[in-house]
Amino acid sequence: MSLILNWLESLHADVKITEKCSRQRNYRSTCTVCEQACKLEAISFNERTLVIDSQRCNSCGDCIIACPLSAIKGLAVTREFVHTSLIYSETYIPTEKELLIYKKRGMRAIQITDIPLNEQWDFVLSETNRILKLLGEKTIEVVWNSNEEKLSRRALFSKLQKEGKQIAKNMAPVSWQMEEDEWNLTKYYQDFQFYSVEIDKNKCTLCQACFSFCPQKLFSLADSLLHIHHEKCVNCTACTDICAEEAIRMRPEIKEKSDSVESVNTNKCQDCGQLFFSFQEEKEKCHICIDRDPEWLSPF
Structure with missing residues (x-):
């Protein structure tokens, strides 16, 4: 079933930088979160914009999840879910932010099969549960693979044909609908x-x-x-x-x-005569005039 889900999600896996990216909004931006999150070095900076190398990018979704402003569109196709459980995989390491958001979207547990969580997963889960306790939320459990109902290929395709996209959403309820603004942590807490x-x-x-x-x-x-x-x-x-x-x-x-x-205080600039705000009541010049060369004309 996971092969079908991966195929369905890959149809919408294009990664795109939106105008909310701080690099596009502010020429002084120093944000490199997405670049640091990309293990394939598929992201680079071109002056004020980000460039995604489509030959390197595998649409894993790490940059999408990491962006603090949720400024990257796409889906985390390397994540798999069964009902309310995230399937453990050693192909990636989740972040505390990622698990906190999944928790609010209905995830209750991490499902493992024949091997326990590796050290990195275990550390992230421990930190996430520590934060969840501070937030007054229930912690995330680790569960062993249960005997899920299995469908034959014929039955699966018949079900997909009858119920269309809705069944695909039901099979991956947490990951499918992660759209713009969905990775902004403050939205959930x-x-x-x-x-x-x-x-x-x-x-x-x-x-x-x-x-x-x-x-x-x-x-x-x-x-x-x-x-x-x-x-x-x-x-x-x-x-x-x-x-x-x-x-x-x-x-x-x-x-x-x-x-x-x-x-704050409202002062009057002794140079330009404009009112300005200041924390200091005795301040006599506004932030423009205080640094302005006296040889230049006032902008006011």
Whole structure:
């Protein structure tokens, strides 16, 4: 049956980079997550864009799963499922993120046959279960192959013909429908945060560049208050890449979601006369004028 499933999934296995990729949105992006995840070295960088070598790529799906912004379209064709169990295979090593998402999509166990999990799988599963406990979720079990109902080739093809794509989806319920945005971890655990975002108020000029470039919309400013929505952070590094002052830092921290609220001041620039936000009440120049050559005309 797995041969049929692999064939069905391979019909839609093309890997494509979408416009959500941070490399396409920000020329200063340093994100290399997909490249690091690809064991076949099928991904390379061409200026601001990613290039996938179709001759090397085997559509395994590792890059799709790894991307923090779910910016790569495709299916993880090397993963196989039976009902609510992921079939153990030594051909790949899952990540904690992958198993956490499968868990929310209905996976309950990892199914093994004649050999136990290897050391790498065992480590990832242990870490995933540790995180699941922090999230208040049931852990993932390891189960031995049960006596599943087997269909003859004739019966299988007859069933496929009658029920079409729906039976294919039922045979691989977790993997089949993983589409755009499905690999964004924050979508599944909205009451928790996986990172804490810290701003150095002595360095930050509140230029708001990070506001614009953060695809998750972590930052908001209203009524002289800066809100940081930690639960939205996926560690895509878009904010740290664009910050000219290196004033932003992210650190892993799994806990119930919380917002940071910082008071800001509204000052008037002594050079251009424009109002600007600042953490320092005594600051006299906006972030543009403070670095502007006095020999150049004001942009305002």
